[in-house]
Each structure stands twice: as structure tokens, then as C-alpha cells.
Amino acid sequence: MKNYNLKILLFFTCLLISSEGVTQSESSKPKPNILLIFTDDQGYHDVSYYGTKDIQTPHIDALRNEGMRMDYFYANSPVCAPSRASLMSGRYPDHVGVPGLIRSTPENSWGYLDPRTVLMPAMLKTAGYHTAHIGKWNLGFESPNLPNEHGFDHFHGWLEDMMEDYWIHRRHGRNYMRLNKEIIDPEGHATDLFSQWSVDYIKEMGKSDDPFFLYLAYNAPHFPVQPPEEWLVKVKNREPDISDKRAALVAFIEHLDDGIGKVVKALKESGQYENTLIIFTGDNGGHLPDLANNGPLRDGKQSMYEGGLRVPTVISWPGKIKPGTISDQVNLSMDIFPTLAEVAGVDLNHEVNGRSFLPTLMGQTMEEIGRPLYFVRREGGTRYGGKAYHALRLGDWKLLQNSPYQPMELYNLKEDPREENNIIDQNQKIYQKLNNLLMSYIQEGGKTPWQRPD
Numbered sequence: 001m002k003n004y005n006l007k008i009l010l011f012f013t014c015l016l017i018s019s020e021g022v023t024q025s026e027s028s029k030p031k032p033n034i035l036l037i038f039t040d041d042q043g044y045h046d047v048s049y050y051g052t053k054d055i056q057t058p059h060i061d062a063l064r065n066e067g068m069r070m071d072y073f074y075a076n077s078p079v080c081a082p083s084r085a086s087l088m089s090g091r092y093p094d095h096v097g098v099p100g101l102i103r104s105t106p107e108n109s110w111g112y113l114d115p116r117t118v119l120m121p122a123m124l125k126t127a128g129y130h131t132a133h134i135g136k137w138n139l140g141f142e143s144p145n146l147p148n149e150h151g152f153d154h155f156h157g158w159l160e161d162m163m164e165d166y167w168i169h170r171r172h173g174r175n176y177m178r179l180n181k182e183i184i185d186p187e188g189h190a191t192d193l194f195s196q197w198s199v200d201y202i203k204e205m206g207k208s209d210d211p212f213f214l215y216l217a218y219n220a221p222h223f224p225v226q227p228p229e230e231w232l233v234k235v236k237n238r239e240p241d242i243s244d245k246r247a248a249l250v251a252f253i254e255h256l257d258d259g260i261g262k263v264v265k266a267l268k269e270s271g272q273y274e275n276t277l278i279i280f281t282g283d284n285g286g287h288l289p290d291l292a293n294n295g296p297l298r299d300g301k302q303s304m305y306e307g308g309l310r311v312p313t314v315i316s317w318p319g320k321i322k323p324g325t326i327s328d329q330v331n332l333s334m335d336i337f338p339t340l341a342e343v344a345g346v347d348l349n350h351e352v353n354g355r356s357f358l359p360t361l362m363g364q365t366m367e368e369i370g371r372p373l374y375f376v377r378r379e380g381g382t383r384y385g386g387k388a389y390h391a392l393r394l395g396d397w398k399l400l401q402n403s404p405y406q407p408m409e410l411y412n413l414k415e416d417p418r419e420e421n422n423i424i425d426q427n428q429k430i431y432q433k434l435n436n437l438l439m440s441y442i443q444e445g446g447k448t449p450w451q452r453p454d
Helices: 002-027 058-066 080-089 120-125 190-205 229-238 244-269 333-344 428-445
Strands: 033-039 067-070 130-136 154-158 177-179 212-217 276-282 314-316 325-327 373-378 388-394 397-400 409-412
Touching: 033 244, 033 333, 058 067, 058 244, 058 276, 058 314, 080 120, 080 333, 120 130, 120 212, 120 333, 130 190, 154 190, 190 212, 190 244, 229 244, 244 276, 276 333, 373 428, 388 428, 397 428, 409 428
Parallel strands: 033 212, 033 276, 067 325, 130 154, 130 212
Antiparallel strands: 067 314, 154 177, 276 314, 373 388, 388 397, 397 409
């Protein structure tokens, strides 16, 4: 009997040790580093992985080859600040107070980030991440909406919307370049600065056991289109028939691609690449006056047609995402927030409008519900008059208004992907259904002030 009891004791002891070993092994698995690359005004087809003949983006293409290409990825707005608000919060832009551009000129500013909003870095910090933002912020110029006040341990970049010169780094004659809260005045092309600062950060984090989240938001290729001269010469020599304007934009993007290559190289050289999830995406469609290439899509930046909203997007994660895969799943900027929460193991205890698409990245089939997708932009000037205009997609149907003074239009994107045939008159019931949904989102957005309180 004593021997029997001893065997039982030894069995449960071994079982406990085994169980503890599994638990310890699971808990000690390192969380992936996260590199989120966000470009500004890059056209849907201004990448060579879509077969665009006059441009070469080998480093972006490499991410595509090593990961998943997402062909139906939307920005939450056709302009930058609202899309950035959605990216960072997981919510619709006007639901956090940013229906339009946040500018340093109050008379022409159309958004104010609700300071209570939980942003991506604050969320990831709860999972033990060190967080850094390098590049363009565009969600506030002063307390309480500075990057370090919303969860970033490290900020090295630009607070405003656009730069008027990529070497001088000014907007309305003022310097918005910062190292955390300190005003700095670095020398060099902004794209090169942001790339090098990212390389420096990645190398430093290579000495740490903590996972990192790096949000690298380039100003390029937003106008003014200012590629370094050697990049412009290279493009003109390679593409003899290209126009001067298109050559400048191509060179600008190829210079940007080279910077991305340096950042990825730093990950590899520091031994961190294999455990890094990399997301490459953009803030809105390409700017047509600069001859951006939005492929077969209608229109571009500022527009609620597909060319203003769809952005080139690739996601890589060695050993997790199958290389060379393609997804036609419809996702938005705001979906990245809950996806990264799931990656990091964070249980969200506040409302988000986005939904995680991690199962898709892992090669699984997601059960899709027919969720409405809502887009908004508010703007000033005589063209917009301080008013907002909107779009809403539900399944294959898309209802849009391309300025506050134009009538609504209705398209079936499956049958008419180029949005050439407005069929609103023939589909009044669909119109009423989508319009009712649209009004509910507008009403929800109206609960959050979009001007700074006095």
C-alpha cells in the first residue's frame, strides 16, 4: 500500500512538473516586435509589386514576397489626420474628434483628438512593449495631445501635417521637429532623417529583452515632391520617356523605399527580424496633381471614390504569415489596432470600431459579417465650406457624396469596380438602407467635439 501511494505521489509530482514546464514555456515565448510603416499620399499602384512599369520599389516588394499582400485595404479617410486618428485608436475618426485635418492654424483646423482616447502605444505598453514614434504625428501640437502623452516612450519626428521643404523642415515658418518635447533642428532630407532615427532605435532595442513597437510615419511622398537629385537623375536615365513631374514622384518614392530597406536591414543585422511583425500601409490615395498612380481606381486623394481610399498594404511576419500570399478581405486602418491587440495578448476593455483580422494573416478563413464601413472628411475653403462629406460601404454596395454640395451616388463595386455608373435612381431601397446607416454613424460622431474646448 505504501508503494502504491508512493507511485501515486510520484505520478502527480511528475504531472505537476510537466504542467509547470509547459506553462513556463508558453509564458516565456517572446512577443513579436512590431514595425508599422505609414506613408503619406502613396498611390495604390505606386509600388512595383503591382507591375507598375516606371517605378522600382524592391524593399517594399520584398516585404510583399515574404508576407501577405492585401488588395482591398482602405484608409479611414481620403486625407491624413483622420486616417491617423483611426489607425492609432481603432475607431472611426470623427468618433474620436478628428473628422478633418488638424492644423496649427485654428481658423483652418477641422479636428481635435479627444484626449481621453486610448491610442495604440498606450494599449501595447500594457503588454510590456517599449513604444516609439518616428516621423509625422499630425494629431496635436500641444498638451494633452503630444505623442509622449499618449503612450509613446520615445518620439523623434514632426508634429504638423505637411512640410513646406523636406530639407528645411518648416510649416508656416515654424519648426515642428521634436525629440520628445524638445525643439530640434536637424540637417538633412526628412526621409533620410526618419530612416536613420529608426535604424538607431532598432539597434538600441536590440540590446533590450523587451519587445518594441515602432510607428514609422514618413511625410513622403506628400507634396512638395522633393527627391534628392541623385535619385531623380537615376530615374530619368532609366526611364527616358517619363515626364519631369512623374519622374520626380517616382524618384521620391524610390528614395523612400530605399529608407525602408535600411530599416529592415537594421532588423536583420541586430537579429530581430525573425521576431518582427511588419506592416506597410498608407494614409490615403495618391495625389493626382503630382501624377500618382492609383491603378484602375477612380480619382485620388481627397475623394470618396476608391482611388482616394484604397492604399497599398503588405504585412510580413516570418514563420507566421505564409510568404507570397494575397488577401481580398476588406480591411481598414482602424482594424490594425485590434489586430495588434490580439497579437500582443491584450484584452480590450473599451470600445473600438475595428475588428481583428489576425486569423486571415495566419491563413485561416474568417467568418465575415456584413459590417458597414464608414468614411468621413471635414474641410474648409470655398470648395467645402467647413462641412463634412461621407461614404458608406456595405458588402458590394457603396454610397458616397464627393463634396458637401454634390448629390449622393450609389455604386455596386462588384459589378462596377471603377465606379462609372451611378445607379442610385434604380435602387432606392438600397439607397434608403445605406443612408439610414450613414446617418447613425454621423450622429455617433456628433457626440465628440472636433474643436479644442476653450
